[in-house]
Amino acid sequence: MSSLATLCLISATALICSSCDQRNRIEKSNSRQILIVSNSAEPAGLDPQTVSGVPENNIMRALFEGLCLEHPEHDGQSLPGAAASWSSNADATVWTFQLQPDGHWSDGVPLTTDDFLFAYHRSLHPEFAGKSASMLYFIQGAEAFNKGEEKRFSQVGVKALDSHTLEITTHSPTPFLPELTKHFAWFPVPKHVILAHGDMTTPYSRWTDPGNLVSNGPFQLSEWKFNYYIEVRKNPHYWDRQQVSLKGIRFLPITNTYTEARMFYDQQLHATYGLAPEMIDYSAQHHPKALHQEPYLGTAFIRCNMDTPALADLRVRRALACAIDQQAIIDNIAKGKQQPAHGFTPDFGSYQSPKVIRFDPQKARQLLADAGFPNGKGFPKLNLLTADRDLAKRLSEAYQDMWKKHLGIQVGIQQQEWKTYLVSRRKRNYDLCVSSWVGDYPDPSTFLNIWTQASSDNHTGWHHPEFESLLARAARDTNTENRNRTLAQAETILLEQAPILPVYHLTTNYLLHPSVQGWHPLILNNHPYKFLKLTNH
Structure with missing residues (x-):
């Protein structure tokens, strides 16, 4: 047989085999033990010491x-x-x-x-x-x-x-x-x-x-196709390689929560990064086994740039906080069983966060008037920085509407892609900044230490000697009850000074394919990949 005939026969055979394989992407990935997950954004880098998100x-x-x-x-x-x-x-x-x-x-x-x-x-x-x-x-x-x-x-x-x-x-x-x-x-x-x-x-x-x-770790970098995917493959030199079932993981930088939901419904993803609030009820009805709603050790809030002249006035910052209807944000925007944040640190373990922040539009108007801006008259226009994510944008629009309704002030919205947003936040190129913080470890100090002057995560320009003194005292205390009491005193200062405006405590709302085994609810959502496996569900 000539080489051309042989090539034609091979090509025809491959085409027939391909047409016979009617499996969807999830089924194919399961057979190859390749986990496919949405990861929200293109990462700023892969050096553990130059990233923070x-x-x-x-x-x-x-x-x-x-x-x-x-x-x-x-x-x-x-x-x-x-x-x-x-x-x-x-x-x-x-x-x-x-x-x-x-x-x-x-x-x-x-x-x-x-x-x-x-x-x-x-x-x-x-x-x-x-x-x-x-x-x-x-x-x-x-x-x-x-x-x-x-x-x-x-x-x-x-x-x-x-x-x-x-x-x-x-x-x-x-x-x-x-x-x-x-x-x-x-x-x-x-x-x-x-x-x-x-x-x-x-x-x-x-x-x-x-x-x-x-x-x-259990995997090594295989491919990085910018704005398309990052793929890692099993590391043959990992010390516990026998425990690792997955052959690889593919991370997709999908910024649109509707897109990732559609991909999940179309059997193209094992797990979404999040879930658009409008898709929660639909998922509960049509994909109840895939819907996950779990506590998450984190808080959604707004940073205030202390170098912005209007925000240097404590009364203005507190007015902005009191004008945010937290429950309305949860009911109409977030929709994921979140809880209003009356403090910054979520209640967990034996720690109870001080309950300082409340929606009080009358108090908000009085505070702004006391600052010299009755009904918002003469108040300078501020800008609210946010990332290019659907929920972040809708939250920004809700804050904008509430401040206009309750305070009579105009706040513009500045939306940036993730990496640019991180740079702007770090350099404090903003007036107000939509933010969230997820605990690095399960202890109240992970929520309070970031507001010290030395912290590389502060990004507000705010610091307070008594606040830091209380944190230092708590760090030396080995009695849990006393330590928690001291931390609560420090948090009270943070909340009353209002360099940040807490809105709600986070939950995780996402879709997970039933074929993913070994994935359990965790308060930090840091699921160790080495214990995961894919089954032909």
Whole structure:
């Protein structure tokens, strides 16, 4: 048979086989063990030390692994990650972690304590300015080194006792340190790869490009097609590779919640990032097994830029807060069983947030009048910054309408795509900013520490000496009841000073295909991918 005839026969056979395969994308992906998830936005990057958002976190957790790992079913429980075991002294200020003896990077190079030292040194280096460097401030001396007050990294409380024994000393009792190490700010980074593409303090180098990026988690980067998808594949050098059932994960940057819902209904997605409020009732009726509505340790709120002249007046900020009808926002916009945020920190565990923020339009009008703007007369026009997401835009329009109705003021809306929005927020190129905060770990301090002057997540220009003094006192207190009382006093100051305007406490509303097994409700929504598997449902 001629080569041309052979090629024609092969092509015809392939076409026939293809036409016989009537499976949808989910069925095909299940057979290949490839999880397909919506991830809301194109990530700002894949370097754990230069990112700060949830879309980035979702990918980081597939590629990298901290000392401890989330339990797939139980909040607040820690499993071995890059560390096989750990222990602390009596007051939880000195922690010792034993690394996995079979820990390796995805290129086969052993993972050692030197990689952790390098990661923490790099993130805290004043010339590097890691986005989440303040997450490491629990370490003794970390803040002073990051601010340039201490020049020697050797004075920071982290040391390698040997190649597989890491000792971390905190500045105060930190019983939740294992929880902290699950955050990507605490992940190791590959020293040998980063230095091959630049210096320690070189941000945004080519080390995170496909073919260059090396990771220590259950997956490794396979493809990154900008604004199309990011795909990761099973890491053959991962220490617990026998536990990993998935062959890969594909993350899609779908910004439109209606689009991701339609893709899910059309069997093109295993999981949506969220769910448009209008689609909740429809999903409950037509896809009840797929609809998930769960508590989420987070709060939707608005940041105030303290450099905006009108917002420098406390009465104006409090007027804006009192003019927001939180329940109406929940009932008509969010629609996901959220709760009004009368404080910033959600109630969880033994902590009860102070109940300071209330919808009170009469009080709002009086406060604005006291500030010299009766019925909004003479009030300067402000702009409200928001990201290019459907819910964020509708929330912005609702705030805009409420402030006009109850205060008589005009607020414009400035919508930006995700990465541009993050830059504008960080540089404080805004007057008001639609925001949300999800706890980095299950403790009230994750909601309060971000409003300190040193925090890299503050982005308001607000700080308060008494607020920070109370946080410092709480950090030293080993009595839970006393500590919670002190934290509540600090939060009361935050709420009364109103650099932020809490709106509602978050829930997660999303669609999950029944073929995904091993996925359980978690308050931080950080589902460890290594325990997931796909079945032919």
